[in-house]
Amino acid sequence: MSAFRGGLPFTLRLEPRMEASRWLSPALTAAALVVALVISGAILAIVGADPVRVYLHIVGSSLGSIGAISDTLVKSTPLILTGLACALAFRMRLWNIGAEGQLLLGAWAASAVVLVPLVPAGTPGVIILAVMLVAGFLGGAAWGLIPGFLRSKFGVNEIIATLMLNSIAFAWIQYWVFGPWTEGGFQMTEQFPPEAWLPRLSDLADAIPALRGITVHAGFLVALAAAFVVWLIVERSAWGYEIRLIGDNPRAAKYAGIGIARNILLVFAVSGGLAGIAGMAEVSGVVHRLQDNFSPGYGYTAIIIAYLARFHPLRVVPVAILFGALILAGREIQPSGVPGMIQGIILFCLIASEVFLRFRVGVVRRPPVPPAAAVGAASPATSPAAGPVTGEGA
């Protein structure tokens, strides 16, 4: 036992931090980002890529021009919505990893409005879009309710359940785009009629030529509005108080008479619905049809976004835009795994940085101990400072 720890000439001392200063959390987040980029750069250099060029490429192709910024906002739209979906669920410590599947089902339901069709011919565009939005929300919510039900009724682990449902949703979309809705055997449906397209800034290009090619669409505004609504729910409503209490202290919430099963279902429904709207915004605002593989894993990146925003709905917006830039630039970066790797390293650095938020960290040199005295890891004899640590900070 002791051989392992005995090999280190020092030990970490963690003292719980009673209160952290206001700037510590954002400073740590920034520091974690920097460290993550340095580590990623080192790995890139090892595998033979030029990290500086990769990073410059990311900045250039995402912020280099008005068109690039617009493309970044387009990419960030589904990320904001799925990021909110995750942030809301994670706030209750409900690990909804299924935003991807809920996004797909939302996209499917919104497509059904146009393709079945569920609205009579000649319906004005505004009504079609509104119905698609509602359908997208309901599709995602329904898909989210399945793991919610399994969790509250049978205690099924929601992480595994939502991941399995992601795979099922993926096959479900493939069934429809290869089967009943296929256009000539290609893995896509026919294009939606223009009434079912979310308006873009470039639609105004006839009046304002400068807007030509600016593809940012109304879904971005929907995403911003959603961020505000989720913020109102979480931070300013009685229901949000229940969510936060369950997240922070489920036992206290139970004693306070808060229905945990009911909240699991509600949060999963709203979370799934938000992801569903993201799917609707993608098919209606970007691809204008349902097709195979239209999401490059927005629902998974959303997990990191929610964490980076520390589950705060309003902070999801800037973080999602940052990741929108990363995904946009990542399409051209070789090797293709680089953006995913950077995302993983960022998340690791973030959670590792939290130790500084919760504890005062000190490095304690350990005096050399004869092997016999070192039985049991970090025996109290080594040094008083390395002894027991009491309590854990909030």
Place this chain on the structure above:
Amino acid sequence: MDLQLIMAAGIAVGTILLFAAVGEILAERAGVLNLGVEGMMLIGAVVGYATAVSTGNPWLGVVTAMLAGGLLSLLHAIVTITLRADQVVSGLALTFLGTGLARVLGEGLSKAGAISLLPRFSIPLLSDIPVLGPIAFTEQSIMVYVGYLLVPATWYWINRTRPGLHLRAVGEEPAAADALGVGVYATRYRYVFIGGMLSGLAGATITLAVQPGWFGALTVNGRGWIAVGLVIFAQWSPFRAAAGAYLFGAVVQLTLAMQLPPTILGFPNPFFEYHANTFFLEMLPYALVLLALVLGSREAMRKRIGAPAALGVPYVRGERGR
């Protein structure tokens, strides 16, 4: 459809899940939930394959794959055991990192061409047993046989040996284990590392034995997550995990085989007639995992057995209760 062949292939495919699930069982029995199995499997798959491609020796690939999986798992160990971060989020990060890193390392590897694989052979005498012999002991990869040995060995280790007792103590009642002189941190590090090595082995089993080749993230294609689900279904028992893994492998092979014949039992095959229907077959294994989770969770609730008591809880010396 040759059911015997399907079952034999199911066992081979199930062996992949088996290694990952047994590794995860060991880590979770020590109280550490590691959701990074998918990432560790991918790293093992790519490192093992790359080693075999460059050295021509698949055995070296097995060794490097296990080391790579173990090394990656140490990241999780440091963050969750020493720094006491949330095990769920750290495991997710490990999957992201492992997946991305594997794709970076595997760049260009898909065009590597044929490599020499781990040996396949039949076991004399055992392969003569009717039904079971042709399925389980005929022309299987050596990894399948390693799997047969690993399961009882792990069970024996956990339930009948002194280190196994320490392992369970650390996962169930770490404070008591600590008081008795069992190093909680060291034990947890050790089993997270072993779990990572077994995940790496699972990855190498894909690329060097059962389904050779490198296909990016699709090489593992979510099977790490299925292994994590399997652990819950198996209620942390290696034997139940093996049963689940082989059953799952057989179902996957069955869904593949069902797409081919024009008729099944004299009826027209809906999956042959209309190809898009095969996507429902693709859903089947995942739906099966959901069903297994529901059954497993219900049984666990009824019998009041379940996860190791300290699963997911960082151990802090001197802190009482939870």
